[in-house]
Amino acid sequence: AQSVTQPDIHITVSEGASLELRCNYSYGATPYLFWYVQSPGQGLQLLLKYFSGDTLVQGIKGFEAEFKRSQSSFNLRKPSVHWSDAAEYFCAVGGTGGGNKLTFGTGTQLKVEL
Amino acid sequence: DAEITQSPRHKITETGRQVTLACHQTWNHNNMFWYRQDLGHGLRLIHYSYGVQDTNKGEVSDGYSVSRSNTEDLPLTLESAASSQTSVYFCATQSRRDSPLHFGNGTRLTVT
Numbered sequence: 001a002q003s004v005t006q007p008d009i010h011i012t013v014s015e016g017a018s019l020e021l022r023c024n025y026s027y028g029a030t031p032y033l034f035w036y037v038q039s040p041g042q043g044l045q046l047l048l049k050y051f052s053g054d055t056l057v058q059g060i061k062g063f064e065a066e067f068k069r070s071q072s073s074f075n076l077r078k079p080s081v082h083w084s085d086a087a088e089y090f091c092a093v094g095g096t097g098g099g100n101k102l103t104f105g106t107g108t109q110l111k112v113e114l
Numbered sequence: 115d116a117e118i119t120q121s122p123r124h125k126i127t128e129t130g131r132q133v134t135l136a137c138h139q140t141w142n143h144n145n146m147f148w149y150r151q152d153l154g155h156g157l158r159l160i161h162y163s164y165g166v167q168d169t170n171k172g173e174v175s176d177g178y179s180v181s182r183s184n185t186e187d188l189p190l191t192l193e194s195a196a197s198s199q200t201s202v203y204f205c206a207t208q209s210r211r212d213s214p215l216h217f218g219n220g221t222r223l224t225v226t
Binding site: 004006032034036041042043044045046049051090101102103104105106107 | 118147149154155156157158159162172204206212214215217218219220
């Protein structure tokens with residue numbers, strides 16, 4: 001069965017500092033990988049996705065993620081965090097092996113200190 | 115712009131009552147999903163549909179049902195609400211297998 005682990009429940013960074021959110025997945029075939037962001041009281045918004053090709057993918061709001069098959073990881077990064085980035089971030093895995101159902105991680109809550 | 119509308123946004127009900135949460139989309143997507151979001155669990159899939167008259171169980175389907183009579187709507191019914199079903203429920207749509215999900219803004223359900 002497919003699964004996603006986000007080991008960090010909460011992360012606090014200072015505005016302007018770099019950010020890395022960790023995501024490890026388990027999937028029996030070639031995965032489709034996603035990062036979503038959720039602001040309070042809102043639904044989830046797609047930040048970026050990986051299906052194939054270049055393992056470094058760029059997303060919206062200055063985010064990027066790198067797919068590392070050998071480590072089963074898809075970590076999210078941002079060089080300089082803005083106060084408006086404070087939100088909850090979810091990693092998700094899916095693909096043809098599991099149909100088009102996505103399995104989500106438990107989320108990482110990001111706090112940004114001014 | 116296309117959108118997903120979930121209603122109501124908030125609902126309080128009593129244990130044992132039947133409750134239906136609505137999801138209406140104007141994306142014209144075939145694939146629709148219901149997730150519940152709980153602290154410490156992230157989002158878990160309840161039911162999903164790949165088209166009209168198609169419904170499938172997700173990982174936490176017990177106590178829930180869905181029906182798909184048209185492309186636009188996938189209502190989620192709690193047959194007999196339980197306190198364990200207090201949660202935030204999200205509807206999502208998808209155009210095809212390799213497309214991302216589009217989410218509604220959620221329904222917060224409290225079962226007392």
